[in-house]
Amino acid sequence: MQSFSFSKAQTVDEATGLGGRYIGGGTTLVDLMKLDVETPKTLVDVTGLPLAAVEKLPDGGLRIGALVRNSDLAFDPTVKAEYAVLSEALLSGASAQLRNMATTGGNLLQRTRCPYFRDTSYTNCNKRNPGSGCAAMDGHNRMMAILGTSEDCIATHPSDMAVAMTALEATVHVQGAKGKREIAIGEFYKLPGTTPNVENALEPGELITHVTLPTPRRGSKQVYLKLRDRASYEFALASAAVVAETSGGHVRYVRVALGGVGTRPWRAHEAEAALVGKPATAEHFRAAAEAALKGAKPQTENGFKVELAKRCMTRALTMATA
Amino acid sequence: MTVSTTGTAPETMTGATAEAAGAAASQHGIIGRPVARIDGPLKTTGTAEYAGDFHLPWMAFAVPVQATVGKGTIRSLDVTAAEAVPGVLAVLHRGNMERLYRAVPNDPNATVSETRPAFEDDRIYYWGQYVALVVAESLEQATAAAAVVKAEYAAETPEVSRELEPFAGKWNTVSTRGTVDAAFAAAAVKVDQTYGTPAETHNPIELHATVAVWDGDRVTFYESTQGVVNHRNAMAQILGVPRENVTVVTKFLGSGFGGKLFPWPHCALAAVASRKLQRPVKLVVTRTMMFSNVGHRPVTEQRFRIGASADGKLVALRQDALNHTSLVDSFDEGCGEATGYLYSVPNLTVASALVGRNVGSPMAMRGPGAVPGLFAMESAMDELAVALKMDPVELRLKNDATVDESNGRKFSSRHLRECLETGSAKFGWKQRTPQVGSMRRDGKVLGWGMAAASWGAYRFACATTVDLNADGKARVRCATQDVGTGLYTIFAQVLAEKTGLPFERIEVLLGDSSMPEGPLSGGSWSTATVLPAVAEAADGAIASLLSIAASTPGTPLAGADAKTLRMTEGRVHRATESAGLPSAGVPFEAVLQAARLNGVSADGRSGSVFEDPKARDLSMHSFGAQFAEVEWEPEIARLRVSRVVTVIDAGRIINPRAGANQIRGAVVMGVGMALLEETVYDRRNGQPINGNLADYLMATSADAPEIDVTFLDYPDFALNSYGARGIGEIGLAGVAPAIASAVYHATGVRVRKLPIRIEDLMQA
């Protein structure tokens, strides 16, 4: 770990004015600092900012402060009742201790668990060292992504929470030197392309202040299903967040996002298009899953993820329409 | 009750006292009673002191620098930047460190894990090998400085492949009888398959830690070791000092699973740094180093050929077992451990060989040899049962052995048959329908599988001293250590049984090499080893007390024949007086006080079973049967272990509570072995790429099945007068093959290479 200066901000303006790296729960950042993967010179502790509330909005939506802890958010009564997919996704992630520390803003920005990214003795990591190559392609790549990968990076986006927020079509609210702006979650995460070091739409110094969720869709059912080797405390091999509404045995509305398989939380637009208006049957769910995984590019060790993601999505759709 | 090893009792002792005393109002029948561990409260309140907890004034912190290549030569080592880091006291490496001696090869009392001392030459044999050691005022400074040591290597491509075949080297015959190849060729039904187990890393929660403190020419180690005596002896040889100048203290161990049996190179490094700086030095191995520098269960690859008659009688059994080892040590896993005696079969050969890999030296891990060996053999037996269309329990019963056919000896006590029958009944095995995928519950497919388990029974040399003191306390001392299994409590139970004293008046002092020499904590032999020695010492001390009572004027027992006196419930009385009555005799301390003695003491000893003429003609093993249920959801490729029933024949169980805890822990570990654990080496540089507790998967609480444990409790008096064998390892021996067989029963996929992964099962 390198030396750094540390200050604690009391207001959002103070935080953005200090010009340092924000630290929430620190469960990603401190971990990576200990590994010398992250070497910020200045840390700005944002946990004192008044952004720790979950509030109902007049339009029926929900506003989640960037500092709401993952466990508080998961057990919030409104979230449990109206955004169950979010609660389930949060509770499926990490461990109770980590969830107690982790913040909403920090969770959105957590970094990949790619082992070669986490170890500086590998000089070849395009995400850490732009232009240096990718140690994972030719290495241990069982956990890597199969969707949205590029020639330069195949790292999986690890967050469960962000997958649920993607299915819920959340909006990320940020504030920086140039003022406030809103970014739809679908625009927030960037594909790696030739610049895997650029992971999201944030400008330098921008602070996430809130996440808002639209009014819950009346009559919809929500499911988060996470598949992994062990029963807890493991990142997803494949996960699916589904918000669906059916009537008369047909799918009227559906949002699907996949986790554990994409370089970003993966919105399955093709699957949604293939489903709307169709009978809610296993056959159509499977066809939708096929459509979602059509572009999958497996690596040497993770070919099974293609089929696993399909099964995961099919089951989640079945549960959400039962 | 006190479990401290140095006499300074932590404040929370009273907590221990209250609970232990409550459980033991009368000490009659204390052997075999499920008493709570006397050290439990110290651990649950965080007051137990582990090696890394010793924090001494003026202590310095050492952090090793690890090689980042898996094979090659150090070209240059630049430590200038490291030396310039504030707080750095020394950077030791091959160029400036005093040479360490090697420990004497094959000295059974001074065994080391990795025989090559750190920095001995400039070759790199495995990724993570120590190339330098930074010592600084603080851990943070040492860590920062270690990160800026610049090593350059002439790197070569390491060999770390998990595939051990094709193997062209020499095989070594471990056991043979009859003519196995001819019998196999002629057998009516055959199985010929190769099974593999991965490198598994010992991951006790307590990291390896050494605190070394020199005082003149004497050195004390606060150490995380499973053998304080062996550690002392080995350190004396490596550091070149007389044995009596070395003391090793291990009050508590956060477990070791075999990884902490013998010293590793970092132990001597800490001592050298401390000697050089003349300051206490603490070195705690990091979790990453746990995966490369302090042992692992080696990769095994075992071909099994089993031939049987059409009605299921075994006619031929052949095991050819390979295991990988490091390039600096020849570690033989011993996969044939249980093969020779478990079943009756006239023609048998077990052969083994080692394959060198650029990995750190392997080390015994819970049930070494037997655990990977039985995974292979019991999986092959299950395949044979399928081929024979025979029930797997039936197949085992049919081939039960009555003598140890590997050497013709009688078993001291063998109840495998009863384990199988009891387990079958408890599990409900009779309900099983053999067709793959034929059983269902709540929409899930059920798979049922079973396996036999076995582990050797041993007793080694042990000396203890028991004191009966005028302060009314009994004390026992022994240079062995409680690795977390409950040995403190075993000592206390024997002393309570002998003296009738409650636990709060008994002190057990372990984990200090200057005490009478006790056993290494390995091979499940601690309890069997210490029992007779403690009993003898206690008997001796009591005899001495009684004769003093008889000859001390002024006590009500003066003038009595010592032979007619007894010690019961802490009181000395005439045999004719009914024991336990407050009116009978006098408190034992009153005798000592009257005689103006501080106390009486006696030594007790037990010898090794290998030198015991009574035991020489017997085959001594523990046996077990394990039954597993898995739930399989093919639609989402999800497999979970839902239930494991274990029946163990391990002699008399001294403490069923601590004993069952050992089995339960082993079952959970077995779930990890079957489904999760594997140290993955990057083939380009040999790095254990999942070397942390998030990426190296072990079973979590959520993965733990419903666990049922039964002990048969047949005493084995050939091993010791208590009839106790050991239970630390056997609980793991049948779990993985039982699960693998259950997985086959549920899915139709036979996985012969552990761990069983989702990708294997997706072929179903």
Ligand SMILES: Cc1cc2nc3c(=O)[nH]c(=O)nc-3n(C[C@H](O)[C@H](O)[C@H](O)COP(=O)(O)OP(=O)(O)OC[C@H]3O[C@@H](n4cnc5c(N)ncnc54)[C@H](O)[C@@H]3O)c2cc1C
């Ligand atoms: C062992 C382990 C297992 C895990 N398993 C899972 C899992 O199964 N599923 C899962 O989803 N996650 C998992 N996680 C990740 C965990 O969810 C994240 O570490 C956590 O959510 C990060 O939140 P934090 O507040 O601690 O972030 P921090 O570490 O504080 O910050 C993370 C990043 O966000 C930035 N940041 C923080 N707050 C703001 C803000 N308001 N505005 C702008 N930038 C900000 C920081 O600068 C930093 O770059 C695991 C983590 C660990 C260590």
Ligand code: SF4
């Ligand atoms: S996958 Fe991405 S993060 Fe991992 S090594 Fe390659 S470039 Fe780096």
